Amino acid sequence: MPWVYLLLALAALALALVSKSTVLTVLALLAALALLLFWVLGLLARRVEAGSRDASMIVDPMELRRLREQAEARRLAQAAGRDASSSTSSAE
Structure with missing residues (x-):
């Protein structure tokens, strides 16, 4: 669509050049x-x-809060898993 404006502008310029008025x-x-x-x-x-x-x-605020809670739960689960594995390996 912008190119139509350019063509019309060129036509108006040509009209201005050939006009006697x-x-x-x-x-x-x-x-x-x-x-x-x-x-x-x-x-x-x-x-x-x-x-x-x-x-x-775009994520709405409720969805963003839910995603943050899921990420925090995953972090806690991973930290608990590391603590459990380190305590079993140190007990041996």
């Missing part, structure tokens, strides 16, 4: 300037969109 020339130049601005903003919007993450992948 001052008012039409000024209006065509203003239109060309506005269309060029829309073209640049469209390109920038596409670039930002390409670099952004998918919003559906």
Whole structure:
């Protein structure tokens, strides 16, 4: 879609160059300037969109808390497993 703005801007610029009326020339130049601005903003919007993450992948606070609790439980289980294995090996 941004490329359509560029083509329209070029057409407005061509109209400004071939026009004999001052008012039409000024209006065509203003239109060309506005269309060029829309073209640049469209390109920038596409670039930002390409670099952004998918919003559906964002974790809500409740899910994040549940994941933290699971990680903490795993850490405690691993620590308990290491303590149990170190106490059995030292008893031998």
